[in-house]
Amino acid sequence: MPASLESNPCTRCKAEDAPFQLRASPTCGNCFAEYVQTKFVKRLAYLHKEVRVSSHLEPRRYVAGLSFGPSSSAMIHLLDRYTHMQGRKKSTSAFDILAIHVDTDLSYPPGSRDTPAQVLIRNYSAKYTHFSFRCVHLSKVLDVQTVDWSALPLPRPEGGCSEPSERLRQMFDKLPSVSSRADVLRLLIRHLLLDIAMKDHHYKTLLLGHSTTSLAALSLCEVANGRGFAIPWQVNDGRFPVTIYDPASGAEIQRTTYPIHYPLRELFRGEIDTYISVFPEIAALNPSNTEGATAAVVSHKDTSIEEVMARYFESVETPYAGIVANVVRTTGKLDRANASRPSCGLCGVVLDERGDSRWAGEMGDDHNPNGEPRLARLCYGCKRSING
């Protein structure tokens, strides 16, 4: 929020200098930061209670997704501040955070150093010395076994194309629309983050920096993607279902779950922006304000469903803040579908037991008259993303 010219004192602490707005009341930077911190700490406490395995004092070990966008950057800052606060009290355990940025720019050859993302991650690393940072290239997702790759239009390595970035790029090129590419990219990033968190048994939970606003947009984005079944899994804190596939045959090997939490879920996007203006050092880490390098895979010439939703919620957040919270609360109340049913090879959510071609809304699949059997491994929404 820009500074106001009138000099109303902070409604919370009566400080003279109160340039920020909290629920339409003038607020000083300290009080605003405290408000955000409180909302954040409340969710962390909830998470701590959920995943704690023993009563021993051991560090809380979490993997945090870092897109370099405002929310995840604020999340790292909040974690850091909280660590310092905790450091003064000896009674609670410290934090062990591994922040991961997934570099989606496929134009760099693997092993390149000094890509924009790697430069940024070094900035973060230098500032937050207590935390570990890692920049992982998106092409690493091809090693991930939580995706049924046989269900996706990925060129096979023996088909003359063995370079992972190139294979991925060819797959993205085959997707029918910008919306599809944005959707598949989002799912792959999540798979990669989950995979890293799960493989390193050191870490107990994956933290994602979604605000109330972005969770609302994500919910409705999934509604528009035809992925109604996935929504309660996507918006709630808790254990997310994961299926491990055999990379060669695509056969299911194992099913498990892994906790994903959104500690910023009770903050609006606007509140996070204000928090960032209270602490200029957050924005200073990312001077050019690059939110990852998604341009390489998702062209911004056309609008995607994801962007339409994000814009919608940013536009209604101020006049109708209530609906933003409503969406998250409502979709969060939905039951999670029975996880023993076969699951979708891309988004991981259970498939419709009745099958999609018998759905009354569709006369049958006229996209694939030859009836490619691999399609049955994807849910309605993922089929839409892959086939159009």
Place this chain on the structure above:
Amino acid sequence: MPPTPCVRCHEQRAVVKRPKNHQKLCRECFISIFEDEVHHTITSSKLFYPGERVAIGASGGKDSTVLASVLKTLNERHDYKLDLVLLSVDEGIKGYRDDSLETVKRNATQYEMPLKIVGYDELYGWTMDQVVETIGKKGNCTYCGVFRRQALDRGAKKLDIKHVVTGHNADDVAETVLMNLLRGDLARLSRSTNIVTGDSLSDVKRSKPLKYAYEKEIVLYAHHKKLDYFSTECIYSPEAFRGTARSLIKSLEKVRPSAILDIVRSGEDMGELTPDKVQASCACDDGGMGSCGSGAQKEAALKRDSHTEKLETEIKLNKSIEPTDVVKLPIRAKPGKQTNGTTTGALPSLGKCIKCGYMSSQSMCQACTLLETLNKNRADIAI
């Protein structure tokens, strides 16, 4: 440039680009595919039984005109053996209904169907014009919505017909799914995509055979079949909030044409994920479908305060007015879902309105409650 051939018959020239999937079709193929899809909807959801008397809620607008035309065609082609009747509501808004009622009358002749027009005055003792005169323009969309919803059922009852079909299309259903999510109305969300509303408990069954038909395709169908319809919009503007959902759907459709159908699909799936306890249904309510009612207060609540916890209480207060003297009826479990016997507690219960006997979760149905207020106003004015 040579003309594009139809992708279906490969013979005729394509004149239609299907809004739903951008398929290029000739006129005949478009018409037949549109009809086949409605037929598929009807048969896959077992909507009718042979010999059934069905009232088509007819407004003279494009949706209900297309519905009447398609049903007549399918009834003959597939031998549904339905006894179809046109049922129109005259709200009593001067100058607004005159033309559309004329259209319905012409439709009755064109489709050789009997027509019944029921007036608000004969049903409620009030025309919409009189309502507006009494309470002003503010909030009258609530009246219009509630009255209209019941008017079709009441009209059908007069004709002794137990099934009313309405022209709600996929855009309407998708809009309602989004509206219910934005309002945080889980109970309505679970019902909003049902093709049939009202259940075995209610006297009149409601269904929407055009549930999967795109609004744009309905317009195209009407155009290519040269149907006689009248453009009607409720002259009393609905809540502004519904407008934002409508425009959101239009922008999504632009980005990905299948989005409307995909939202309907998601809505159906979410309906299956709705916890049993909120699924109790009420015959006077079709999941917020096209109703302008009850949203107005909520919209005000949403604007008033962004505070999450507070908001939840406010909305609850609006909903949980405990019925006092209703007959408690068992809540039907959703088919295919397990009930674990714990479905007791503060469930909304179904009963009949003490005044008119219409199905209601309150002791008095919405229409009668509104009428009470109106009649009180009228008495006040008389004094």
